[in-house]
Amino acid sequence: MMKFKKPLSFCGIAATVVFIVALIGCASPAKDMEKQNQVETDVDAALAEFYKEAPNAREIVENAQGVLMCPKVTKGGLVVGVEGGTCAMQIDGQTTEYYRTSSLKVGLLAGVESHALLLVFNEAEALAKFRESNREWQVGAGMSVAVAKKGASGGFDTKTKGDPITAYVFSEAGLMGDISLDGTTFKKLEE
Helix, strand or coil: CCCCCCCHHHHHHHHHHHHHHHHHHCCCCCCCCCCCCCCCHHHHHHHHHHHHHCHHHHHHHHHHCCEEEEEEEEEEEEEHHHEEEEEEEECCCCEEEEEEEEEEEEEEEEEEEEEEEEECCCCCHHHHHHHHHCCEECCCEECCEEEHHHHECCEEEEEHHHCCCCEEECCCCCEEECCCCCCCEECCCCC
């Protein structure tokens, strides 16, 4: 006699999402110096990795009004997934505040993976609007974010330098292109 497995129920999917959100939510560095130090270490390592990506990477960061580095954005789930991580806002190379990023993804997802996300604020007005917001800031809702790509010369495409905010998403395998950040939210953490 052949037995059929039940498809994963909505409750099972919801329980998985809640579990992953709870795990990701445990990484808030606010009020915890040890976690802040770990975020700083991770940010430094992620920036060093970014600088290896292209000959003009360091120049992009140095010319920015500010950068938001999310050194480890973890994504996981099954069919419905969540991703999130802790980020550090740096202005003139110094961390000024911490943020939490999160998003909900629907599609063919299975397992857990992580990547780094760097938002480069090319214009002072975009940086000010992002920082003065006491609510969640959502990509696509208030401002658009251009996703950078590598050019034929191996450097980052300079077409996005004219955009107020440029995103660079990369992992140990290198720059990740053709991804969507729409719906990704950022919330400033209380100190």
